[in-house]
Amino acid sequence: MNDFGTFLFRAHAGFLAALILAPLIPGVINRTKAVFAGRQGPPLLQLYYDLFKLLRKGTVYSRTTSWVFRAAPVVTLSACIGVLMLIPCTGASPALISFQGDIILFAYFFGIARFFTVSAALDTGSSFEGMGASREVLYAALAEPAFLLSLSALACLNSKISLSGIFIASTEHPFANIAVIALVAVTLVIVLLTENCRVPADDPNTHLELTMIHEVMVLDYSGPDFAYILYASALKLWAFASIVVAVALPLRTGSFITDSLIFIFGILAGAVVVGIIESTMARFRLDKIPKLLIAAAALSATALLLTLTRG
């Protein structure tokens, strides 16, 4: 029973740590970008301030919208929280829920979130939001095969089909197959950048509706609804970053606290890398992004082939 108590404590501690620390990632990214541009930049905790400010405000709903528009932020947030329950949030902590094949649920929780965001954008009846929705779905349709292929490559490599199994096995045999892991890591980083609307796929800072993708879909939200959306996107970033870190940084000392700290440090380092990518790269032309995603899918397909034909 004592073991079970420790297990529960660790699972909850990791989950709570992810929920609390997630809004720090956008702060780190923005700080890195500011340093590169020679500016002071917003405070690291800016997203926390924004969230508290938005939660205190009231919401305004357009008269053309229906229940879909109101449901979307809540569904998105709950889907992202559901995702965090499936993964060992701080690496060393066990996942709250784990079963065989939960990698599929992981991918489709994001699918539900995206479906509702896109439906809500169409629900507003704004032509710009419809355009953003169309782009979002195009990129998502191409990013999903890449993501699922790379998860399958990881599953084959570690002979595990649950996320917890993959996390544990990749620390037990770190860099068992370095080329495959490198391919998967590159694919996952491309998918992370695309799914989380970062440069080179999308620019989170853009304020021109014609070029916006994700930001344009949430233009009509205000107050707590917008806070939910911002928080959900921070959680999504945490979920993707933790898979990349689990694969690329399989360092374990055996102590729960140290391992968790290493993992959180890894995620923040990942945020710095995203910041560096955003500062040093221009955004791709819209028609080049599908090509990038197809290339990412090809990389993960190669990784999967290599693991399948091993030995």
Add this chain to the structure above:
Amino acid sequence: MNLPDSIMIFLILTNLSLLASSRLNACIKTVAIQGIIVGFLPLIATKCPLTIYSYLLAILIITVKGILFPYLLRYTLRSVDVRREIEPFIGYGASIIIGVIALIMSFWLCRHITFPEPILSYTAPAAAFFTIFCGLFLIVSRVKALTQVIGYVVFENGIYMFGSAMLIEQSFLVELGIILDVFVVVFIMGIMMFHISRAFDHIDTNKLGESEKKG
């Protein structure tokens, strides 16, 4: 994961990037890198003691494929003044997908062939077949004569990879003959392309029959 496997995977990636890239300059660079790595392969692969001939051959292959070909191709690129392949018969996205299918096919093919000799690594024959397929695919799917020559060089790289991966006894004379052939092809194609572009104002091979603007 040992060194030969990682090299093979890197070669597979160079092929995929050739399929995805529209800039001829980038293609030439990629082929040069591929040629240099392929040139080193026999030195890594061989189990028997290295003779002076294997070193000579490696140096020769690396010089021709890594320095001479890129130089000739770039010279042609400048003289015919094209920068990129604008409208290939098969687009770049589709090319990558076909590339992945070709990769699956190569792995499938290598499962069904029993190799007589101990091979360098399990990925090596598949990577060699894939390189050959990519070379052929570049030749048939691209419009510009220059890309087709690049495809031919990739094709030859694949054959050479297959030879060194199978640890086939390197016959100095045969390899010398092949490299001379390829060199002559690249050299002559350079001159031909210059004349094609002089006569037609472009090097699109699919339009050669259409008109003779200046002639």
